[in-house]
Structures are given as C-alpha cells and as structure tokens.
Amino acid sequence: MLLHFQEVLSRDDVLEMRRLLDAADWSDGRATAGAQGAQVKRNLQLRPDHPVARQIGAYIQQKLAQHAQFQSAVLPRRTLAPLFNRYEVAAEYGWHVDSALMRSGADAELLRSDVSTTLFLSDPQDYDGGELEVQDTYGSHEVKLPAGDAIIYPSTSLHRVRPVTRGARVCAFFWSQSLVAADAQRTLLYELDLTIQRLRARLGDDADTTALTAHYHNLLRQWAAP
Known part of the structure; x- marks a missing residue:
C-alpha cells in the first residue's frame, strides 16, 4: 500500500x-x-x-x-x-x-x-x-x-x-x-476503516455501520500481534 x-x-x-x-x-x-x-x-x-x-x-x-x-x-x-x-x-x-x-x-x-x-x-x-x-x-x-x-x-x-x-x-x-505485519491485511483494514467512516458520516451509527465496525475489530483481533 x-x-x-x-x-x-x-x-x-x-x-x-x-x-x-x-x-x-x-x-x-x-x-x-x-x-x-x-x-x-x-x-x-x-x-x-x-x-x-x-x-x-x-x-x-x-x-x-x-x-x-x-x-x-x-x-x-x-x-x-x-x-x-x-x-x-x-x-x-x-x-x-x-x-x-x-x-x-x-x-x-x-x-x-x-x-x-x-x-x-x-x-x-x-x-x-x-x-x-x-x-x-x-x-x-x-x-x-x-x-x-x-x-x-x-x-x-x-x-x-x-x-x-x-x-x-x-x-x-x-x-x-x-500491529499487523502483512501489507495485504493492513490494506484491507485501512480500506474497511475508511468505508466505515464514510458510512457513519452519512448514516450515523445504524445497524449496518455497527456490524461493519464489529467485522473490522474482529479482523484486527485475528491478525494483530501486540
């Protein structure tokens, strides 16, 4: 990236x-x-x-x-x-x-x-x-x-x-x-984070943005190595 x-x-x-x-x-x-x-x-x-x-x-x-x-x-x-x-x-x-x-x-x-x-x-x-x-x-x-x-x-x-x-x-x-060593995984997380921010600005914290935020954090939890 x-x-x-x-x-x-x-x-x-x-x-x-x-x-x-x-x-x-x-x-x-x-x-x-x-x-x-x-x-x-x-x-x-x-x-x-x-x-x-x-x-x-x-x-x-x-x-x-x-x-x-x-x-x-x-x-x-x-x-x-x-x-x-x-x-x-x-x-x-x-x-x-x-x-x-x-x-x-x-x-x-x-x-x-x-x-x-x-x-x-x-x-x-x-x-x-x-x-x-x-x-x-x-x-x-x-x-x-x-x-x-x-x-x-x-x-x-x-x-x-x-x-x-x-x-x-x-x-x-x-x-x-x-925290995430692989560039491909960092790229996916970054693009997902940007998408969540854009949706939240338009829609607020509705069910879909909340679900996407959960997916983001669960992927980060899986890939991160503190």
Whole structure:
C-alpha cells in the first residue's frame, strides 16, 4: 500500500525545521546504511543523536500520533525516531530494500520494519531529480511531494532515490513496526476503516455501520500481534 498524506506538517513547521536543519552539521549517510545499502548510498545525514534531530524528531512523532490517517493505515506498534537526510547535486541512493530488523540505540529493542515513511521537507521546485521511486506489483511509482507531505510504503519494497541535478532535497524518514505485519491485511483494514467512516458520516451509527465496525475489530483481533 502506497499512500500520500497531505500537510502532515504546516508551512510554519517546515520553515522552522529547515532553519534548524540548514544550520546543522551533516555527515556521510553511508554510516547508517547496511552492507548492501552502503554500496549504493550517496547522501548526507544528520547524526541520530544530534540535538536538532532529537528536537525535530520528537515533534514529528507527536504530529503522527495525532494523525488519524497515519494511525489507521500503519497501525503502529512502535515507530523509530525520525532520521534526516540531504541530497545535494549528484547525490542518490540506488535500488535497495530496507533492513528487516532495526534498533534506534545500542540497548534498544529490535524493531521489525513493516512500513517506511518519507516526510518531505523541500518543495519540488527547489530541486531537480531526487524522486523517490518505489516498485510494487503494479510497477514503478515516482514520488516527489510538497514540503510537509508524507508517503508511506511497505518496507519490503525495492526503492531508490534518483540523482539530484539541482538544489537540495531534504527529508525525514523512519520505519514503523505494525500491529499487523502483512501489507495485504493492513490494506484491507485501512480500506474497511475508511468505508466505515464514510458510512457513519452519512448514516450515523445504524445497524449496518455497527456490524461493519464489529467485522473490522474482529479482523484486527485475528491478525494483530501486540
């Protein structure tokens, strides 16, 4: 399931984040990549323990906790603290799949990466190239969103960031372990939840919406692994 969420961050949020990020010290992004990813990764990244990364990351996590669509689509059990990358001219990240198991600190519990999220902090007109390209069963999809918008996709997807040819592409990115590991099951639950919400807005809590809500929760009960 590839989903675009609009205006996760306000314009003021983005401007303040960019002010802090543009003044920060960036490092070679290969330091946080796995063995395969390091061979095809050419970008800059903010250290996870950098004060700016911690400050902005905490705010993004707060916004996502209040974002009903994100919560419904991802059903997060746990989400890693956001990381931040910067792609300048000639920077890119070749085809790769995200690591299956991750941790945010030396003693942190392992997280199974089920859902990947990219939150754009640069507007499309500020840079050329730099599209996020994601492959799924329906082909290849190129993503380049307004600053403040986010895209989610299964972490099992083969994906890349195309080379930047002008300007700079700045994003936050992170992974979630879902209560429901299978993407097909998460998709069904998300679409069922949206249908229930639309029916409830039109009909209220009648017998049919109540029955559908029961089906939703019984499927979630069957598939969820807390």
